[in-house]
Amino acid sequence: MNSKSIVFAAALAGAAFQNANAEERLAIDPAERAKIEAVLQDYLLENPEIVMYAIRELQRRQTVAQMLPSIEMYRSFLEEDKDAPVLGNPNGDVTIVEFFDYRCGYCRRHFPDVMRLVEEDGNIRLLPKQFPVLDRPEEKAISRLAAQAALAANKQGKFEEFHTALMSSGVSVTEDSIYKTAASVGLDVTRLKADMADKLIDKRIGNTLAIGQDIGFEGTPGYIIGKDVVLGAEGYDRLKQAVSRAREKLADASQ
Incomplete structure (x- = not known):
């Protein structure tokens, strides 16, 4: 300890x-x-720092408790959408639902920790959910454009390649970098642009935004892991602990 x-x-x-x-x-x-x-x-x-630590932990638990009813209401949509991109083990016993924005610096810096856990564990089903919250009304909606491109890439069977490249890129996410990244992973960019205009893709992103906000996510990244919620880029160990607790609860439920 x-x-x-x-x-x-x-x-x-x-x-x-x-x-x-x-x-x-x-x-x-x-x-x-x-x-x-x-x-x-x-x-x-x-x-004395333990007092603040305990207060923060209490606040976190209270926040999670407030979010859980909405999470349960939307869980089937979040976890059982057959058309949604899946990373890791599609048959994993623990599901991580990740709300993220491609322009979020915390999301991108946290990405290696998330993928390290998924790869080392081998039994995690990771569901990245497009949550483009960083766009501003007076600016071009680059976060949403990147989200549309990612879901369009999924139609060509290259979501993982595009997602990994964009999250790992050291350059700012712009309209130009989105298409350059798409081309670099072998996507047909002309087809990609056509698919990005699909109203169903835009509807899917809108639904995810509405659901995430209704649950209580105000920023990115955010993770739903069983009955737990990780708010922000809290690192590999925090995610691993949440996965372990989710697995323990699954074992208890099966007894």
């Missing part, structure tokens, strides 16, 4: 001790109770 976990455990123990009913607290020898209270007080005074 790392130091943060030890401190967090101490804080939780302190909260549990303080919230115990009077009968339980009286059952503890007064001298022992005084020692426990002193140790907890000293620990928290020496590590």
Whole structure:
């Protein structure tokens, strides 16, 4: 257990001790109770950052709890859409639904961590959902254009290649770079542009935007992993923990 976990455990123990009913607290020898209270007080005074950590974790759990009813309402649409692009293992036991924007710097920097987990685990089904929230009314909708291109690339069977190239590119996402990336992975750009004009593609993106916003995602990236939600680029370890918890819950449900 790392130091943060030890401190967090101490804080939780302190909260549990303080919230115990009077009968339980009286059952503890007064001298022992005084020692426990002193140790907890000293620990928290020496590590005051744990208070903020605990508050942030509480806020995160409250946010997830608020989002879960909407997630359950939309889960079949998010996880069972047969026309949606799939990365990783199509038959994986754990599904990660990822809301992202191709122009989001955090999404792009987090991409290696996401794919590392998918590849190392081998049993994760990753569903990237186009969530182009960075466009502004006074600007050309480049995020949406990139989303349209990605779904059009899927019609040519090259979503993964296009997605990986665009997410891994070190250059800004522009209209020109979208088509250059498409050509670099072997897409027929003329056909791609024609498919991008498909109203069904635009409708799919609009539906995903509406659903993501209704769930409560305000920015990118955002991940739904079973009953858990990861908000932001929290790194490989946080995603791995969420996958492990989802797998544990699946095992419990099957017993």
